[in-house]
Amino acid sequence: MNIGEAAAATGVSTKMIRYYEEIGLIRPPSRTTSGYRVYSEADIHDLRFVRRARDLGFTVEQMTELMALWHDRSRASADVKRIALEHVKLLEQKVQELQEMSQALTHLAANCHGDHRPDCPIIADLAGDHCQSDHNHATSLGKGFEKLR
Secondary structure (H helix, E strand, O other): OOHHHHHHHHOOOHHHHHHHHHOOOOOOOEEOOOOOEEOOHHHHHHHHHHHHHHHOOOOHHHHHHHHHHHHOOOOOHHHHHHHHHHHHHHHHHHHHHHHHHHHHHHHHHHOOOOOOOOOOHHHHHHOOOOOOHHHHHHHHHHHHHHHHO
16 A cells, blocks of 8 residues: 555554654555555554554553554553553543633633623633632633643
């Protein structure tokens, strides 16, 4: 398969395939005498593995470690489980942060008149003007957002 066919078969864009090859996440495919990449079934399986791991939100570092474990038939499943559970912990932290951000925005929006007047607790919070009395509770909005970056 050429790179376009590999991309279509795996759902990984050609740009990402080249990137994953460049950073060593996937093995470089064989090449024709004219230099074109040729993907084998094993390469396609690797790309599908990466695609599924990416869909689950694993980082490149985690995917690299998981790929190495997948290829190591003498691996300990405990190693795989450790990576997965560490990732679950991070996902749960992000969920908590997103919930806090949602609550903060909901609070700010509930206290915004949403009319012709210029006073707005949402803008005041974003500007860091915490002098308005009713939106001090919403300061976690900025903190939660910064944690997600």
